[in-house]
Amino acid sequence: MLTNQNIILAISGGIAAYKCAELTRRLKEHGANVRVVMTHAAKAFITPLTMQAVSANPVCDDLLDPAAEAAMGHIELAKWADLILVAPATADVIARINAGIANDLLTTVILASAAPLALSPAMNQQMYRAQATQDNIANLTKRGVKIWGPAQGEQACGDVGPGRMLEPMALVELAKQHFAAADALGKGVLDGITLTITAGPTREALDPVRFISNHSSGKMGYAIAAAAVDAGATVNLISGKVTIQPPQKALVTAVDSALEMHAAALSLAPKSDIFIACAAVADYRPIDVADQKIKKSADTMTITMTKNPDIVADVAALTEDRPYTVGFAAETQNVEKYAKGKMQRKKLDMICANDVSKGGQGFNADTNALSVFWQGGSEILPLTDKKQLGKALIALIMSQFKRV
Ligand code: C5P
Numbered sequence: 001m002l003t004n005q006n007i008i009l010a011i012s013g014g015i016a017a018y019k020c021a022e023l024t025r026r027l028k029e030h031g032a033n034v035r036v037v038m039t040h041a042a043k044a045f046i047t048p049l050t051m052q053a054v055s056a057n058p059v060c061d062d063l064l065d066p067a068a069e070a071a072m073g074h075i076e077l078a079k080w081a082d083l084i085l086v087a088p089a090t091a092d093v094i095a096r097i098n099a100g101i102a103n104d105l106l107t108t109v110i111l112a113s114a115a116p117l118a119l120s121p122a123m124n125q126q127m128y129r130a131q132a133t134q135d136n137i138a139n140l141t142k143r144g145v146k147i148w149g150p151a152q153g154e155q156a157c158g159d160v161g162p163g164r165m166l167e168p169m170a171l172v173e174l175a176k177q178h179f180a181a182a183d184a185l186g187k188g189v190l191d192g193i194t195l196t197i198t199a200g201p202t203r204e205a206l207d208p209v210r211f212i213s214n215h216s217s218g219k220m221g222y223a224i225a226a227a228a229v230d231a232g233a234t235v236n237l238i239s240g241k242v243t244i245q246p247p248q249k250a251l252v253t254a255v256d257s258a259l260e261m262h263a264a265a266l267s268l269a270p271k272s273d274i275f276i277a278c279a280a281v282a283d284y285r286p287i288d289v290a291d292q293k294i295k296k297s298a299d300t301m302t303i304t305m306t307k308n309p310d311i312v313a314d315v316a317a318l319t320e321d322r323p324y325t326v327g328f329a330a331e332t333q334n335v336e337k338y339a340k341g342k343m344q345r346k347k348l349d350m351i352c353a354n355d356v357s358k359g360g361q362g363f364n365a366d367t368n369a370l371s372v373f374w375q376g377g378s379e380i381l382p383l384t385d386k387k388q389l390g391k392a393l394i395a396l397i398m399s400q401f402k403r404v
Contacts, residue, residue, distance in 0.1 A: 001176040003031035008081045008115075010106045011051070013041020015156045016088035016122040016165035020046055023087060023168035024054045030172060035077065037061070037106050039093065063105040074105060078113035079366065083175065085148075086110070088122030088165045091133050097145075098136040114367045114384050116178065118146040120171060125161025144382065148174045182388065189398040190233035196272040196323070197225050198265060198279035198311060200240035202258040206303065207290035211256075214280050218242035220328075220368055221278035223390030225250050231394050236272065238264045240279060258282050258308035265311045270321035274401060277312035277327045284308060313346040324401045326350040332357040340373055350374040350400060352393065374400050 007027055011017050020036075027034050036051040038061045048059040060068055060077060072080070086093060086106070093106065097119070102108040110117060119140065127133060128150060137147055149166040166174075199221020203211040218239060225237045226247035237250040238261055246252045253268070255261045258281045269275045284305035294301075316325040327348045329339040332355070339353035352370045369383040370393065377400070381392045 001030065001179050002027060002172075005032045005175075005179055006080050006082045007032045007034050007175065008037055008077065008084045008109065008113075009034055009051075009055070010037045010084055010086040010110070011042040011046070012039045012086060012088060012090045012093035012106065013044060014088040014090045014122045014165070015045060017042050017045035019165060019168055020087065021050050021054045023171055024051065026168045026172045027175065028055070030176065032175070033057075035060070035072075035080070037077070037109055039104055039106050041090075060105055060109075063108055074109050075112050078109045078115070081109075081113055081115040083118065083178065084110055084113060084115050085118045085120065085171065085175065087120035087148075087171060089119040091121075091123045091127045091130070094119060094121065094133060094136050094140070098140050116144075116146065116182075118148050118174070118178065120148045120165050121150045121163070122165035123150075123163045124157055125155060125159050125163040128163040129161070146174075146178065182391070187230060188232050189395065190228055190231035193233045193274060194236070194272045195228045195233040195274040195276065196236040196238065196265065196268045197221055197228070197276040198238045198261055198281070199225065200242040201280050202240050202261055202282045202308075203256045204282045204285035204305075204308075205257065205289045206286050207292065207294045209293050212282060212286070213241075214282070216240070216242075216280035218244055219366065219386050220390070221276075222246060223386040224276060224278060224393055225390075226387065227390035227394040230391070231398070233274075236268045238268065238279070258285060258311070262309045262311045262314065265315060269315040269323050270318060272323045274397065275312070275315050275323040275325050276397075277315070277325075279311070280330075281311055282308055310346065312348065316347040316349075324349050324397070326352065326397060329353040330356045335371055336373070336378075339371065343373060350397065372396060 011020050024034050034055045035057050036055050036059045052059045096107050097110055102111045150162050151164040151166055152162050153164050154160050155163055200218035201214045201216040203213045205211045222244055225235050228235045229247050229249050235250045237246055238253045253264045255264055285308055287304045287306050312327045325348050329342050329351055331338045331353055335353045335355050339351050343351040352372050354370055367383055367385050368389050370381045372379050
């Protein structure tokens with residue numbers, strides 16, 4: 001379950017840190033790649049050399065270390081992670097994470113990462129019971145942070161009560177359950193379903209060597225296609241030119257222009273149960289495409305363009321064999337209003353809106369967040385990597401599709 005999962009073990013300064021060597025060995029035994037991040041206080045309880053030896057990776061402990069930053073910068077490390085496990089998580093580090101403070105490497109990496117976060121609290125029982133700690137934990141839970149532990153029992157200080165860090169094997173089990181649940185999201189829910197999806201940009205030719213296009217990477221559409229394949233669907237992926245690899249088992253139709261994408265979509269959509277329009281289709285195309293390369297002459301040139309057909313609207317307008325139709329909307333303001341307007345105008349069953357004015361979402365990014373609206377409901381899928389978001393969206397589409 002942990003094979004090739006990238007786990008950051010973030011160690012803060014509590015006596016339970018001595019268990020981290022054992023925890024790292026067990027995580028690695030189960031196939032995980034482990035990188036260790038330590039606070040300065042953690043180093044008083046277990047040495048970086050020990051953690052480097054057991055993790056087989058350099059230990060990161062300083063935000064301002066030029067050599068460490070050159071090797072793997074903190075943002076790169078934050079992106080590398082599939083899971084961040086803070087163990088032991090002291091009262092202090094829990095409070096800082098809750099407040100969004102980034103005053104050391106550990107808290108900075110957490111703030112800079114879209115990876116799921118799990119905290120394994122370890123502290124004196126009275127510190128754990130303190131209202132401030134309980135409020136911090138409750139608030140983090142609301143944000144989707146997993147709290148693993150603490151266990152009850154005798155503490156290093158002699159007190160008895162809640163506040164012991166979970167044993168390494170218990171944490172390994174929870175990590176395995178976490179990845180199994182993420183993996184199972186949507187698994188099998190699309191058995192017997194045919195799904196067609198458009199992805200990537202279109203290219204609108206000016207002449208044999210030039211075209212007008214956009215920056216769409218195809219990452220979101222490909223992630224949805226992969227999630228649909230994993231969920232058991234037969235997937236037709238109609239794709240503009242991109243540099244990423246399609247999921248194995250997807251039936252790919254490669255296209256260049258909006259007209260080609262339109263023809264492929266209108267041919268496959270009536271044979272599909274679900275149609276998802278994720279492509280960034282050019283709204284207009286040049287009226288005249290020169291047969292030969294256009295020569296440089298006048299100081300200015302004018303290109304007259306004509307409107308492309310609206311692929312998703314044409315699919316949604318099918319009177320026979322109409323699939324459940326899902327569109328996307330990239331907005332910079334009034335996201336809900338504009339997205340819902342687009343859903344009504346194009347007669348879609350569902351629309352997925354992303355606010356492209358926010359950082360880390362939309363075109364070319366590895367992460368995205370979506371506000372999804374359908375007739376009679378809505379759900380926010382929070383910022384996460386596009387692969388995880390693809391799975392969550394497939395699960396959501398399926399929950400609504402069944403009710404049509
Ligand atoms: O109207 P707008 O381009 O913002 O709508 C975006 C949605 O419509 C996306 O789902 C996109 O794939 C789809 N679309 C289309 N054909 C077009 C333009 C947009 O399918 N010509």
